[in-house]
Amino acid sequence: MSHGDALRDRIIGTYESMPPQLQQAARHILEHPDEVALVSMRELARNAGVQPSTMTRLAKFLGFDGYEDIRAHHARAIRLRVDGFAAQQQRSSDSGEGLAQQMLYSLSAQINRLAEPASIARLEAAAERLAQARRVYVLGLRSCHLVAWHFHYVMRLLGERTEHLDGLAGTIGDGLMRAGAEDVLLAISISPYARHSLELAQLAREKNMGVVAITDSEVSPLIGIADEAILCATESPTFFHTLSPALAVSEVLCGLLANRDRAAALEALQKADQHLQGLNTYSGAIPKRQ
Amino acid sequence: MSHGDALRDRIIGTYESMPPQLQQAARHILEHPDEVALVSMRELARNAGVQPSTMTRLAKFLGFDGYEDIRAHHARAIRLRVDGFAAQQQRSSDSGEGLAQQMLYSLSAQINRLAEPASIARLEAAAERLAQARRVYVLGLRSCHLVAWHFHYVMRLLGERTEHLDGLAGTIGDGLMRAGAEDVLLAISISPYARHSLELAQLAREKNMGVVAITDSEVSPLIGIADEAILCATESPTFFHTLSPALAVSEVLCGLLANRDRAAALEALQKADQHLQGLNTYSGAIPKRQ
DNA sequence: CTCGTATTGCAACAATTGTTTTATAAAGTA
DNA sequence: TACTTTATAAAACAATTGTTGCAATACGAG
Known part of the structure; x- marks a missing residue:
């Protein structure tokens, strides 16, 4: 029970x-579990000093259809170790899980991976860069719009430093008219990259603005332009890309920025609250209809 | 980069x-480094959406003899990671983890919790209700706007059944003018609940429309109104609420809906793709400025 | 537009894969 | 001892692997 590894226990139990x-x-498999998934069966057999057929026979002895089951098991172990955390979840009935469950597990793992040290460092560097800017222009088109909107919405609660390039009525980029070297563009774009986003990022660069990017790959076109870049996963078992990790990144950036001066943030939020309350924006129950 | 991974850098450097x-x-190799050593080249190529020969050609392009060199490199990386496991052990325990890490761990757990059976059941019920509707009106104000926008954006790629009540220029609710009993309102609202959202939900109810809610609590005002409701966590170690779980819910709903008729979804997406390509919407690299 | 080049998809290729069969050897039983 | 059962090795097998050559296509320079 030490490893929670069913196959391993089975081998040990029937070894005698x-x-x-x-x-x-x-024995060879027990002592070199990783090799199983990394080399061919014939090579593994050679290293173990047995015939290839012995490996197949071992698989059948253990109740499997063939050697492929053993390899698959060890491959999965490696993949899980990579996620590190996925071990927490009992992925019990494997392929029996529905699409929804699959999606949520995957999302959870993707966001968890954002917490790796390398990723955290990038987040903090990006927050630092954003904090220093005079103004922050936020750009996210098409699917990425929601991330840009979120960042802008939250930062607006804290102050006036943010501007959203939403491109409403074809005004995309107008906001950059008065932007300069002291300002930063926060560009969010994932594959397939919206041409306008790339063009505007390039324009910002030419204006000597700082550029911070939230994107999806080390080879994203934004990487070459950005001073700081944060990478987030976008893969999904569906037809679509996922934006939840990107949104999580935005939330973390907002959190880090608000955290730099907690007192000021708190005050700004109270002011916002007061304002909204004056407008009767919120309600705790279904209002009576007039 | 500090990865010390020569091959990875080589790929990034020559990518352009x-x-x-x-x-x-x-790109596929960069984003799935472990898969390289765990699956055959042909399967990797299939997952990457390229011909097998392309993988061989990539290897030669990078200066290797053949694909085997690439695989060997990634296999070595896995073996090293297994050995150097102790060195990496620095996680948790030290409660000194920064805000960013805390936020991401928390998010990951919250989304993971959405995968519990009770939650999954609600998701599937909601998807079912949405699928049956003639039209789906999507409502999310203030912070929840991003979720509504996402749902509408994705569903619009699939068809014309969705309408977004975005309230631009004070037109909130105008869209419900012609809505009736065969239609469904998808209302997204978390505490503090926007008064307008609750009013509109109530109106929808009075018009005998179906109501599906994404909200944050069993005692949310929407619960009494909605036919189906999905609950998502919103707590965050910051000053703000988190919307990532709510977005994840939206993504799952879209995934489930698209999954009901995969062929139709695929066709719709191809059509959308074609349309966007015709408009030259996307680009793979920084476009040359005129 | 036309040509020359570069890129791509396809199909054939030998090599290697995991498996099965067959024959031999060993061990156990009466 | 002879005979059955079990375990192993070797060889044959179809399936799949990574690779290559070639034809079709896309692309860019003139």
């Missing part, structure tokens, strides 16, 4: 009742 | 000068 050659093969 | 197919292959 195996013929000598199977024992030798089984 | 690769032909499109090679880029696609290279």
